[in-house]
Amino acid sequence: MSAAPVEIVEREFGELALNMGPQHPSTHGVLRLVLHLSGETVIKAIPVIGYLHRGVEKLSEHLAYDQLAPVYERDDYLAPTANSNAFVLAVEQLGSIAVPRRAQWLRAFVAEWQRVSSHLVWLGTLGLDLGGALGGGTTLYMYCFRERERILDFLEEFTGTRFHTNTNLVGGARYDLDAAMAARSDALAASIKTALPELWAMSGGNPIFQERTRGVGVISADLALGVGVTGPTLRASGVSYDVRKAASYDAYAELPFQVVTRTAGDAEARFQVRFDELAESLKLVRTIVAGLPTGPIFARKPLKNPKATKLPKGEAYAAVESPRGELGFHIVSDGSAKPYRLKINAPSFKNLQIVPHLLPGGLVADVVAILGSLDPVMGDVDR
């Protein structure tokens, strides 16, 4: 939250410094952008983050491994399961803890549903960014939230809460899918699939939407690699890297799915990648339900005193493909029941880093289009 050293200069030749955020409808939370404008053209953009910093990494050194998974679900609050999934994977890798096969499939199941729900939020808010709260954007937003609400209702029925499902435990999953819920999941996936053309008609099929996103915020593959953007943002620049394929975790090695890529690297390409991922994920949840193996979902002894779970000395890094990209946990253990050091590799943090490279040259209206297409979640950026 560096306020003072950001130099705000309003020079005589008409350069205007515009403080966008931290309270602004289009900065996706509490991002602050210091924009230097010449007319409406952005000359320089300085992102200022940290307004949502909660010190999770320091808190991790204070809590035991069995307590921590629910804490991380608050980081990336649009796809909470991805956080705890990456954490439990790292702990299991460090402690060589076996995970039952059914639990791996269930983790992927919840993760894919949350990917759909997260992408729906992104599409709706992108609509708000491009169309405004008093226009067609809201209509798209409402359609997206209509579908997302049904996913949250389903997750609530399945796990007890709509968001922070807390379904990942070290060594397995927490809630089991019965036949009735499996049937509901299938029906829901089918019905959301029929709603996708409606969302497309409101967004990608609209000439104004195309005009607003095409050629805006182009990220070349080289820039994307050097800055280290990840997830759909990286894949829209033509780099086909998906953690689910490249470093398979959970059940993804057994699941068939396509890695969606585009080569244009602009906002429209990022939109298309995420939109196609919606369909891919809907296919995946149905595949998972159809092939869900039987067996237990938790292989350890029942939870009791968390201080009893000690990991061997060492280091581990495990990552998952969250809706925003590679979300990794690097754990350094000193042999006790608490992490000695825990570092979260947050995808939004890395994706936001590209903002100063993209905004100069564009108009103020492009700022919100680019930010919306990057899909940053400030809880994930600031941790």
Added chain:
Amino acid sequence: MSALTTGWLGAVVLSATVLGVAMTIVAYLTWLERKVAARMQNRIGPYEVGFPHGWLQPLADVVKLIIKEDITPRAADRILFNLGPLLVVVPALTGFAFIPIAKGLAIVDHAYSFLFFTAFASLTLLGVFAAGWSSNNKYALLSALRMVAMAASYEVPMILALLIPALLSGSFQLTEVVEAQRGLWFIGYPLVGQVAFLIFLICALAEGNKSPLDILDAESELIAAYNVEYSGIKFALFYAGEYAHTLAICALAATVFLGGYLGPAFLPGFVWLAAKCLVLFVVILWIRWSLMRLRIDQAIRINWMILLPAALVNVLIAAFWVVGR
């Protein structure tokens, strides 16, 4: 001049009545817009205040806005800041004075009422600029600057489109323009009428600040744009001015393209006028709640590269036609 406006007292009473009715209509237009938008978004819209369907909602909104704290920023230009809302509302409402509601009957039936109307409709933008400039807020300033760019460009094809009815009727008097449509509404004239109407509709979106051309209060970029610093009753005035402005433009379009008060005789003329206004208003809402916003450079490019040449060619064709007739 109509007999209704003779005498000072008569004028005051009439103006007060018209103003009261107009403001009530404007308030209920917000209700209509919220309902239409809600339907398109699969929602219900206002429902609880004035159960069912929230028919008391506009009243509640007005009361809320009146009793809210009225804030003037310390660094604002006080005179312009307080003048802004008035400059928006008054010209927008004045426009209604020129709209004929029956044969030869308008509050002001001037020989050049057509031109007066367009002049008053453009005056609201002055209020917007005053508000944006005087707020001493960077977002409001950007909005005011955008307004200048938008007004300078979209006024031109709009006036050119309005020249078509004037050409075809041979008069700048709105009552005459309506009477000239007895045989065929001007929108029905092949090609010329439809192109002019379409251009006018697009320009009306820009004038009335509606998506996809609501560049100057693009709230996802400029928060609340020129009225970002306004609260309470002044904000309500802006809101009312915006709706009155839109409605006035709808009324003009209904008058010069859709035959105004003309219609089958089983209903009085002003009902036909109101119905046509309402239909146009809902069409504008439909466009507004369906489409996203254009960027300012795109909006202005569309204006200079497409609308203006089309309007010019259209005027040329109409002129040849009128001459050859």
Added chain:
Amino acid sequence: MPSLGTIVFGTLQTMGMTLRAAFRRGNTVPYPRKKRRVPGQWRAGSFALTFDPATGEENCIGCRLCEYICPSEIITVSLRKGEPRKNGIGATFCDAFVLDYQACMQCELCIQVCPTDAIVMTRALAPAVRSRNGLLLTKERLMDNGQALLAAPALASEATATKLREWTDAARGLPKAEETP
């Protein structure tokens, strides 16, 4: 710029979409008059300390497992020795039991570790309070909730410690030893 066909067709497609939507049924639930169904294992409600329905004795044995597992560290329990219970689950009780609901994140770990199903969540919304003290769930408040659950057992969340442990039982779903050939 896109072609004229794209502009006309795309715009008509979008406007047709909103027109069709306008004649669909709304999704809004008019909340106070129509309530949505609360799922069985809902965990967004308040907490309760349960009683044994047969004997009416409190179930909490003051073992402090919930205090140890709570990630927000908001539970404070102290142990008290007392008369042995009639239903035979021991002679220890909680002396004080304070749950600071302000910082609770509804992770359900305390319920999962409870050996006697003593702490559960309720399916009723936590009542709105006028001061922060109102969110401090003391033993009396939790026991009041527990008494309410005795009267209306359907208000309790289905996710009790027993059920959660049953779900995560390591032997669950595996063929039993005698069944394997």
Added chain:
Amino acid sequence: MPAPEVVLALSTRFGATPCPLGVEIPAGELLTAMRALRDAHGYRYYVLGTATERETTYEVGHVVRNLETNDTLFVKVGVPKDAPTLDSIAFVYAGAEWQEREIFDLFGVTFTAHPDLRRILMPDDYPGHPLRKSFAMDTPWGYRPATAPAPEGEA
């Protein structure tokens, strides 16, 4: 796991020693080693910058990845605690800029020749560097759960 031939090349050229998940490199060689990794070995993708407090050093780690071979490598550098200064690699990998700012913010390691070294997550006037082990968890302004009702009038 890091590719053995890369580890070998790094150890012969820069005196790197293998360690869990990657290699440890002398602080003076970091910049040239990262350049070599990017240009000669194909580690073009910058994944993560991290730091860990050890007994006498802060161990700064840069994680880079070769997308062709799908190989992730931790490059660790020990920085002495009494003089925590290290070369910035933000000009080699643009992605390191914010990660180094974060390490500077939370650990107090200074990066020389960094384009814009300011605090990134914490307020500018924040005392101390929170992820150091010497930084106490019990800050006076931290939230402590209540165990008894607050006195009347304070709640």
